[in-house]
Amino acid sequence: MTKTVWEKRKGEERKALFAFAEDYRRFLSVSKTERTFVTNSIQLAEEHGFRELSTFDTLQAGDRVYAVNRGKNISLFVIGEEPLTHGMNILGAHIDSPRLDLKPVPLYEANGLVLLDTHYYGGIKKYQWVAHPLALVGVVAKKDGSVVQINIGDEPGDPVVGVSDLLIHLAAEQMKKPGATVVEGEKLDLLAGSIPCEDEEEKEPVKKQILNLLKEKYDIEEDDFLSAEIEVVPAGEARNYGLDSSMIIGYGHDDKVCAYTSLRAILEETSVKRTACCILVDKEEIGSVGNTGMESRWFEMTVAKMLEKQGSCTLTQLHDALSNSRMLSSDVSVAYDPNYPEVSEAKNSASFGGGICFNKYTGSRGKGGSNDANAEYVAKVRRVMDDNNISFQLCELGKVDVGGGGTIAYILANMNMDVIDAGICVQNMHAPWETVSKADVYEGYLAYRAFLKDMD
Ligand code: MN
Ligand code: MN
Numbered sequence: 001m002t003k004t005v006w007e008k009r010k011g012e013e014r015k016a017l018f019a020f021a022e023d024y025r026r027f028l029s030v031s032k033t034e035r036t037f038v039t040n041s042i043q044l045a046e047e048h049g050f051r052e053l054s055t056f057d058t059l060q061a062g063d064r065v066y067a068v069n070r071g072k073n074i075s076l077f078v079i080g081e082e083p084l085t086h087g088m089n090i091l092g093a094h095i096d097s098p099r100l101d102l103k104p105v106p107l108y109e110a111n112g113l114v115l116l117d118t119h120y121y122g123g124i125k126k127y128q129w130v131a132h133p134l135a136l137v138g139v140v141a142k143k144d145g146s147v148v149q150i151n152i153g154d155e156p157g158d159p160v161v162g163v164s165d166l167l168i169h170l171a172a173e174q175m176k177k178p179g180a181t182v183v184e185g186e187k188l189d190l191l192a193g194s195i196p197c198e199d200e201e202e203k204e205p206v207k208k209q210i211l212n213l214l215k216e217k218y219d220i221e222e223d224d225f226l227s228a229e230i231e232v233v234p235a236g237e238a239r240n241y242g243l244d245s246s247m248i249i250g251y252g253h254d255d256k257v258c259a260y261t262s263l264r265a266i267l268e269e270t271s272v273k274r275t276a277c278c279i280l281v282d283k284e285e286i287g288s289v290g291n292t293g294m295e296s297r298w299f300e301m302t303v304a305k306m307l308e309k310q311g312s313c314t315l316t317q318l319h320d321a322l323s324n325s326r327m328l329s330s331d332v333s334v335a336y337d338p339n340y341p342e343v344s345e346a347k348n349s350a351s352f353g354g355g356i357c358f359n360k361y362t363g364s365r366g367k368g369g370s371n372d373a374n375a376e377y378v379a380k381v382r383r384v385m386d387d388n389n390i391s392f393q394l395c396e397l398g399k400v401d402v403g404g405g406g407t408i409a410y411i412l413a414n415m416n417m418d419v420i421d422a423g424i425c426v427q428n429m430h431a432p433w434e435t436v437s438k439a440d441v442y443e444g445y446l447a448y449r450a451f452l453k454d455m456d
Contacts, residue, residue, distance in 0.1 A: 004353040005391050005439035006246075020445060021248060021438035024260050028250050029237040030154070033137050034072040034282040034292070035229075037095040037256060041074050041263055041280065042066065048267040050076060053302065059309040062271055067302045072096075072282040072292040075302055076266050078452075080275035084307055085317050087324025087417070089455045090277040091262035091448050092294075092408060093331065094284030097252035098122030098430045100129060100163075100188055100232035102136075106225055107192075109207040114193040116161065118232055120185060122285030127183040128431050130165035134190065138230035140220050148218050150228075153235040160235045161190040190232065234432040241435055247352070248441070253434040255284065257424045257441060258330035265448035276452040277325075284331070284408055294408040300415070325417040326377070326455050328448065329409035333357040334397050335425035335437070343403070348396045350425035352437035355391025356447040359421035362397055364404025371409035373420035380455065381420055388450035391443050395425070422447070 009017050031037040050064040059065065063079040072095075077088075100118040108115055120126065135153025142148065153160040165183070166174050174182060196205035197212060214220050238250025259280045266278040283293030291298065303321055307313035336349040350357040360378055363370030385392045397405055413419045424444045427435040 003391060004351075005355050005437075005443045006353050008389075008391060009439070009442070017438060017442040018245075020264075020442045023264075024257070024441055025238045025240070025248050025250065027260055028248075028252065028256055031095075031256060031260075032097070032135070032154075032233045032252055033099075033231045034095045035139065036137060036151075037259065037280070038068060038071055038074050041076075042068065044263070044267060045074075045076055050267075053305060053309075056309055059306055065306070067305075069296070069298045070292050073280065073296070073298065075277060075279045075299060076263070077278075077306065078266060078269045078272055078276040080272045082274055084275055084303070084310055085320040085324070086274060087321060087326065088275040088277045089272070089452050090279060090325050090327040090412070090417070091265060091451065092279045092281070092327060092329045092412065093258035093262050093423075094255045094282070094288075094294075094408060095259045095280045096122070096282045096285050097233075097254055097256065098124045098285050100134075100190075102138075102225065102228065102230040102232065104226050104228075106230075107207055107210070107222060109204040112194060112196070112206055113191060114206045114210050116190040116192045118188050118190060120188060121231070123430055125179065125431070126185060126188060127179065129188060130163045130183055132162055132432060133160040133235040134162050134232050135160060135235040136230050137233055138228065140218065140224050140228040140230070142220070142224055142227070148220055148224075150218065150230055158235075161192050161232070163188050163190055246439070247435050247437050249433045249435045251432060251434070253424075253426050253436050254332040254429055255330065255423070257332060257426070257436050258422075258444065261424070261441060261445040262328075262330060262448050264445055265452055268449065269452050272452060274456065281408060288408055288411055294411040319416070322415040322417055325412075325415075326380075326451075327409075327412050327417055327419040328381075328422040328451055329371070329407055329412060329419050330423040330444075330448075331407040331409075331421065332429060332434075332436075333359060333395055333423050333425040334429060335427045335435075337427050343398045345396070345399045348394070350393050350395040352425065352427075353439045354393040354425070355440060355443040356385075357393050357395050357423050357425050357440075359395060359397065359423075362405055362407055362409070362421050364406075365401060368404075369406050369410065371407075371413045371419050371421065373409075374418065377418040378420060380418075381422075381451075384450055384454045385447060387454060388446070390447045390450055392447065 197209040241247035241249040361372040
């Protein structure tokens with residue numbers, strides 16, 4: 001058995017661990033959507049000497065490159081000494097998280113109140129999203145081509161919105177319903193205002209008042225919601241958790257905890273033998289679909305452009321670059337929870353403080369839909385971790401046939417590269433507030449650094 005991170009990282013190392021976790025806590029608090037995560041990643045990348053791919057005529061060892069897809073999907077590269085056709089060491093994670101989205105026609109007035117209708121995104125327990133302060137973060141794209149940034153609820157002085165819940169006094173019938181239907185999807189409407197406008201002729205005066213406010217503050221009309229992406233996320237900062245502040249509770253650890261640690265690993269890389277890559281994608285929570293999800297051909301096309309800038313890109317060269325790559329496909333794993341021991345099988349479970357998790361396979365009902373990593377590749381990963389004194393744990397997502405889940409791993413494996421599911425374990429996955437151990441956040445980052453440097 002390897003030591004836990006807390007047993008291993010003491011003194012100065014422990015200080016570094018807490019400092020890194022604080023960087024993450026702050027970044028997470030202002031990066032709740034895929035768009036804000038990408039914007040903040042670009043800023044960090046440029047501070048670390050990365051430049052946009054189109055600004056390079058040729059690519060040489062040591063060049064630091066990033067490419068962005070539609071503001072929601074980013075790839076970063078540190079060019080290695082070996083040609084790209086020898087393959088890359090790739091870190092991947094997703095930056096979308098379960099949430100509520102505003103519908104295209106969200107606004108309505110009822111009984112002197114104005115509400116915003118939503119459609120949930122990803123797998124949520126709907127009852128967790130009621131009676132809870134929520135922020136609105138996203139964009140409104142206008143017909144003139146301009147894009148208005150919306151961010152209401154995260155600054156301390158901001159108002160928030162929320163979904164009402166039924167008072168316990170009148171909930172006798174509701175409380176008899178099973179968890180899946182105790183709060184139904186169409187009941188997740190946000191209360192957004194209650195003051196009527198001064199025009200007494202107005203048929204929907206409260207809605208009108210909110211529209212006036214939106215016009216004044218953002219210069220948007222009701223129809224502009226038709227082309228908007230406004231995400232409803234828990235309001236407020238991620239917080240230190242536990243009396244010893246050993247953990248962080250925050251929105252969107254799935255999978256921003258793996259994304260941030262992977263990002264930091266590549267930002268701090270300066271020279272590598274094999275090209276280092278970090279790819280952060282959107283849409284994992286709804287099946288990796290769409291042109292900003294992992295199923296998009298964008299990543300392959302980006303690699304093709306890079307090959308061209310190294311001299312030439314034939315189909316064979318592109319296939320070589322992908323087939324010879326190795327990947328840690330990172331997504332959160334389940335942390336053993338003493339409140340719910342019945343869903344985990346202890347010796348194949350991840351625990352807080354155990355270090356980075358590796359899942360040879362994920363999936364459900366007999367590994368269905370998972371990338372089952374080859375034993376030979378798992379052995380290489382173990383060697384890199386042991387050589388770099390990294391704590392790691394091999395684990396499954398729950399007991400056999402209790403449930404399961406998917407990741408982006410199989411999609412990269414389709415490109416014929418070696419891929420293993422990796423990541424950091426969380427409690428209350430997909431709840432508005434999820435929990436991670438700072439020990440695992442730091443160990444994950446160290447594991448990613450080791451992988452970029454030493455995987456061959
Ligand atoms: Mn995930
Ligand atoms: Mn998820």
